[in-house]
Every structure is written in structure tokens, then in C-alpha cells.
Amino acid sequence: MFEWIKARVLRLMRVPHEPEPPMGAPGSVQVFRAGLNHYHLKIVLWFIGQAGAIVGIGFSLVALGAFEMGLADARLRALQPTPAPTATVEASPSPTATPAARSSRSSRSSRSARSPEERRRDRERVIRAVVTRMPGWVIPLIQVLEFLGIGLFVVQMFVTYSIVRLEFEQHWYIVTDRSLRIRTGILRLQESTMSFANIQQVEIRQGPLQRFLGLADVCVRSAGGGDPSADAKGHGADSSLHMGVFEGVPNAVEIRDLVIERLRRFREAGLGDPEDARASASARPSGEPDRAAEKAVAELLEEARALGRVLRADAARLDNLAP
Secondary structure (H helix, E strand, C coil): CHHHHHHHHHHHHCCCCCCCCCCCCHHHCEEECCCHHHHHHHHHHHHHHHHHHHHHHHHHHHHHHHHHHHHHHHHHHHHCCCCCCCCCCCCCCCCCCCHHHHHHHHHHHHHHHCCHHHHHHHHHHHHHHHHHHCCCCHHHHHHHHHHHHHHHHHHHHHHHHHHHHHHHHCCEEEECCCEEEEEECCCCCEEEEEECCCEEEEEEECCHHHHHHCCEEEEEEEECCCCCCHHHHCCCHHHHEEEEEEEEECCHHHHHHHHHHHHHHHHHCCCCCHHHHHHHHHHCCCCCCCHHHHHHHHHHHHHHHHHHHHHHHHHHHHHHHCC
16 A cells, blocks of 8 residues: 555656666665664654644643533523522712712722622623524534544544655665765655765764664765855854765664775776866867867877987998998
8 A cells, every 4th residue: 555655656746766876887886775763763753743743632622622511501501591680789989089989989899799609690691692692503613623623633644654654765875986876855855966076074973862773874075065155154164065964874884984985996096077077178168279188299299200210320320330
């Protein structure tokens, strides 16, 4: 079932199932994948998120249930007759007080004279008035929304789980004798290629949880393309470097040693970056002669002429010595 979903999603997202190897000899291609514990860690984090969502949905259902019960109880009370309020004796204001003082004193005395039972009946009358004006389809609408919310939560569980698994399976790390390629992501596909001609640093990073799971990250930094204003902003020298990360791999030491060894061989062989050679060739205007090549040809011709003169002189000397 998952493989069927995976094939449809990859076709829909137009993501190739396997990335093309980067530049290098075909026999030198080595593919690395993220560790299985990296997938288990992602699943645990996904489960914690789903558990938090379930707790939130449970609180929401309890609150909605209490609201529905209170609404139903208020409707039943609204159908019952309202008891007549008991009369209370209010103290007469002093004739010498001003009208504002008499009004304020009268309101305070009336509030203080009312019992808690009277205040409760006043609140019930307000609730009854609100409930009687509320349409009858409010409670059924709330129940429908509850079922829709639960259904959407179940659907998103399958969707998010599939995304987590697809994200893990789309971690590709490919190393050849000339370059490396890293491809990650399914919703946001990211693919980066680094030539050994530009790689400056290879390091291993490992946090406490990764150390417990036997995982690590291999960070490969290459020069070029950084923000020229990064130093002015105080971000340091690393801001001018690109970085590729072999995330959550179980054989970080093996990958680091392989990259360093192939980088050493690449530099000892004196191989340049073909992209740089093509760029320099295309940057030279057409029809402009190569001065270095002309100089080399001229030197070669001069040496050939000198060799010819020496050979002719030797031949003449041999002729003179002959009897």
C-alpha cells in the first residue's frame, strides 16, 4: 500500500526515484543513506506531535460536551416558568443628599441588599433570553464539526506519516572520485553538488541523542558564492562557504575518511574542475589567439631548427674525415 502511495506521490511531485550520480568515473560511485535509527527518531517525534494533538482534541471535545450540556439545560430551564422575585426593602435616601449621591447610594444599597439567590436568578434570566434567541441548528452544527475534526485528524495521521517516511527514503548521499551529491526532501526538494576542487573542510558533528542512537552528521564545506558583506556583519569566515550535510548517517567516520582520501587523490593527480576549464574557454573571445600556445609552438620550432643545424654540421665534418 505504501509503495503504491509512494509511486503516485513521486510522480505527482515530479521527483525522480533515484538521483543521477555526479561527475566522476562510473566505477567510483558510492551511495550512502541515512541510518534506520534516524527514521525511528523521526517516527518518535511524529508520535509525540500526534499525542499532543490527541490531548488537545480531547480537551476540546470535553469543553464542547460541557457547552452542549449547559445549552440543553438552559433550554429546559427556559421552558419552565420564572418564579416571581421577592420584594426587598430599600433604605430611603437622605433628603439632604444631592441627586447624584442619592442615585449612587441607591444603586450600591440595592446591589448589597440583593441576595446571591437573586443574582443567580438574574443570570439565569439572561441565559434564558440568549438561549431562546439561539437557532436550533447550533448544537447539530457543533456535533458535525466534531466528527469532521476527528475525521480530518485521522486522515492527517496517514498523510504526515507517509511524508515522514518519504522524507527519510529521499535522503541520498552519492560520492564519486571527482565530486559528491546530496539530495533531501520531498515537499521541498534540495539537491546540492560539490566538486572536490572546491571542498575546504570535512567534519563530523554528533549530539548526545545522536551518540546514543549511533548516528552523526558529516558536514562538507566548500568555498565560493558567499555573501560578500557577511564579514562586515560579523558572521565569520564560515559565511562564505557552502555546506552539505550527510544527516543522520551510521557510518560517519567511513564517509569522512572516504571523502578525505578521494580529495587527496584528486589534488595529487592535479585534476582541475572541468567546469572551470569550460568557463575559462568560453570567457575568451572567439578569434583571439592563445598567446601561451603560440609561444610554445615558436620555442618548439626554434629548437627543431637548432637541432637541424647541429645535424648538418656533424654530417659535413664526417664528410671531411672520409678518405
